Amino acid sequence: FHSSQLTGLLSWCPESLPAPSVYSAATEQSLAATAGPQEIECLAAVAFAPKQPLQLVKVKVAAPQAGEVRIKTVAVALCHTDAYTLEGSDPEGLFPCILGHEAAGIVESVGPGVTEFKVGDHVIPCYQAYCGKCQFCLRPGINLCTSVRAFTGKGVMKADGKPRYTYEGKPIYHFMGTSSFSEYSVLHAESLAKIRQDAPLDKVCLLGCGISTGWGAVWNNAKVERGARAVVFGMGAVGLSVVEGLKLELAKKWGATHTIDPRELPEGTNVTQRIVEMTEFGADYTFECTGNTVSVVLGVAAAGQEIATRPFQLSKPQVPMLVDQYMAGNLKIDEYAQGPWVLDDDEAVTAVSQEARQDLLGNALTFYSSKGKVCQLVGAQARKVGRFSAKPGSQICGLRYTGSQLCGVDTMPVDRSQKGVVASISGWCGTSVDGAEFQLRDGSTLRYGGAGGTSVGPWVLDADERLIFAEQERSESFLGNSLVLMTSKGRVISMRGTSAAETVHFAVASGVAQIDRLRFEGSRLVDVESPPADQELASANFRMDTPNWSRTSDAAKAMVRGLLQVSPDKRMCMADCLRCPWIAGGMMDSPKDAQDVSFFVRKGSKPEAIAKAADMAAEAHDESVMAEQAATTASASRIGAVRLILGRADSAVDQVQLQFRSRPEPVSYGGAGGNSVGPWALQPSEFIIGVLQEQREPPNCYLGNLLAFFTSLGGVITVAGESAFIPASAQSPGR
Structure with missing residues (x-):
């Protein structure tokens, strides 16, 4: 978050970060391994400067000194005061620091002279200390303990006037005497409250500030x-x-x-x-x-x-x-909490959308999972929009409503016939969407809502046309303000009440075409374009497992290196392969001890010829390699033309820029005003299949309130101005 605005995501990479820890009884048993005077290295979300996103880095946490306690943070909540300090509004805010003060944890070690706590105690950090001895603690009704206040206000500890956190040898300040956005924290004993062992720490952490206030x-x-x-x-x-x-x-x-x-x-x-x-x-x-x-x-x-x-x-x-x-x-x-939503072991968070506002964490946060689960945190002031998509290889066969709210879609796999299950769609609209009806190909009918208002449709779908996306602008009446459906052939079916926000949708046929150009008339998005067939790219992965490659005959190696124009005395890497005229670009370089390259080839090239030639060479010169499934395999798949989306926005969308994989020149729309947003990177196998614009008046005003790009992997990339009605979105890499 940048202040209250969701600006990006921290993604978890197993190679670089430890797996998120899960609290259990074993947590307390493991504390003995770290207890003692030694320094600890752990993860912390550090605020290096005001108005800058927190950075997840490994910090060193010193051992507790006299009168201090080091705890393992088990659960922490986000309070508005943390965001208030990060945005630079707190006069006592010091940077760099570790924010966080609404937490619960377990005592990991204690410093000399501490008798109130022992290792394994469950505790809640208290930003307002209590010593029980000073003149304020001895007076009822006054909670302004002076024992450590002069030090916590300066971000240091009382024992020596220094912080206990360092990053790359430089000190990191404490925050409110708690600094809970760290896996381990050092606090004054006066700033900890001991609680019962059976209380769930992920719940009672809220007593550290908001509820108790x-x-x-x-x-x-x-x-x-x-x-x-x-x-x-x-x-x-x-x-x-x-x-x-x-x-x-x-x-x-x-x-x-x-x-x-x-x-x-x-x-x-x-x-x-x-x-x-x-x-x-x-x-x-x-x-x-x-x-x-x-x-x-x-x-x-x-x-x-x-x-x-x-x-x-x-x-x-x-x-x-x-x-x-x-x-x-x-x-x-x-x-006080919404959720929890429990994700399966093999389910990942793939996208996040925010309806932004000027404070807190916005009006709404929505998390999308790799299995199509939608987890929505919605405030009372949120302008509610629900979006649901079918996974690749499936289609929407029904809608699920809770009252007037579209809360999900029913899906089914696409069979070999590629036929769509929905034959036609009709609706009725007034101030809201009064009703909708699906006619299925088996003769049955699915009816949602009533039949009041003006009839719209019917929209008749082709036999091989399938529903793949549904969006609702929600309201408390009927079926919401609008219902928009997209099909696999790029058709947009829109049912809109008179109360709906002014939006337009464009889509292309799924798996057939992709969007790489927009067409505006003034600020109005009026059409989208797809790249010419001869400009499309495919991807090829050429892998040689090191043991097999070492046993491959020299003739086979020469054949493969010749096809890729790689010198025999060099290891195979992207820079060498790019000399081949039909390779348009690369995705990765090969590791030092492996022969593995991935690259883009121009449409019409046949990367499978690499594998065939290598197999022929191996068969002629080294049959043992063929018996082990050969050393070389290659595969080809279609990739997206657009690699990066950038934008600029203020009250409206000022500019959108598309950058491409095979062409150096980007395409820009609009001007250069407003604040920079993005960039959003698309995966090589991901391409744009739909675009939405929330328009505004007058029609020549910038690029409208919002532009949203829908991708083939179910992602939503949104460039939104402050006047946008539909939530701003951010997505994680690797969806």
Whole structure:
């Protein structure tokens, strides 16, 4: 994340990073191996500078000194304060640092003089320390311990005035005395609360900040009495925990008796007026939990009364009590989270989309898996869009709705006949999509919604035409604002209510053509183009396993090297192969001790001739190699023309640029204003099969609000302006 904007992904490579650790009882047993005074090397997400994405690097964590404890972080949540500091807004923010303060972990080792904790204890870091001895800790109602504050504010430890983290020999500062975005952290003993062993650490970590802040505001600060009227502004985690702390009767899920959405108030009525109407004389207590710098205060305070604003609402001794309340079922924690979504062992996250906003983590985050699973984290203000695609080799045979929300698609494999299961599609639209109907080739009918509104369609599909993609702009009524379907032949079937955002879709036949050009009229996307057949590329992989290659006859080696124009005294590498006239580009160089190259060949070339020639040479000169399946194999597959997509955007999309694999000159659309976004790299086997544009007025304004590119591997690459209605997207390499 760059501030609140999702700008990219950290991808996991087994060769360079250890597998993500899973908490279990074995975790505590393994601590003995690292316990002691030695330095530890571990992964940490480091903020090297404000307004820059966190970098996942290996840092060194020193042993705890006097009065310090080193813990293994088991679970950590992301708080707005972390993003606030990363964006450079925190006056105490120091860089480089390790952020994070809403965590739970296990004590790995303790420094001299520490008697409160031992190895294996379960703990929650507390950014507001508690020593129990200073003048503030001894006074009830004040949570401003002075024992270590002068040091935590400077990002160092009290024992020697230095941080315990280093990266490449340079110090990395602590953050809020916790620094939980690290696999191991060193804290002052005053900044840790010991909790019971049976509490799930991935849940109670939320008590380190957000939930405890809301409860503490009710219990410790306001001391709300039974029967009082309270108003809570902002329904994030803190606001929800305030509502729960008030312990109202469960008229709603979280305990609120009434809710107000400012967007739904009559014209000329504001929130203050509505609250006064509901309470007659205003509220007895108000809690401002939006995080904005301007708050609304209702009512008139009596003489001498003060308005409490200090955010540190809960002290270390109360954290174990909150854990006990949760374990007894009296405190909600599980309900604050959406999910979890459990991925199979062989299932990977392949794409992520975000509906962005100016703070937090946006209105919505959606994760797409390699098995077609869609995991959506959706805020109350999200403009909801659902996208579902069939995997290669399958087709959509039905839609799945939960109420008005498209929540998935039913798919089935494509058989040898290549026929599509859906014969025709019809719909009915008014302000929303009222209904949709699929006529299947077996004579049956699938009906979704009702038949109100104006009839649209029918769209009759060819016998070999299959549904491969479905998108819904969601709303709370009927079947959403729009339903867009794409077919394997590039047809776009669009059902749109009058409330739908203004978008256009373009697609090409799946597996037959690909998009490498866009055509605009002013800012309006009006068409897409595919590359000429003679400009398309194929990929070839030429592999010689080292043991077999060493036994291959000199004549066979000479034949292969001659075809690739590789000198006999050089190891086979991409630079040498590129001298061959029919090789257009390379994907990788061969490893030092292997003979393995992958390259692009111009359409019409026959890379399989390499294998055939090598086999003939081997058969004539070394039959033992042929008996071992030969040393050389080659394969060819079609690849994408576009290798990279870049963009520039501000309030709208200012520019989009496509870079190609076989041509050095990129193609650019629009101007050069706005902020740079991307680049997004496409895999060699991935090509663009669809494009969506959210248009805007006036029609000559930039390139619209949004451009989204759909790829043959199910990816969505989105260049979006701040005015875009559909979420911005980012994708991971290797999908």
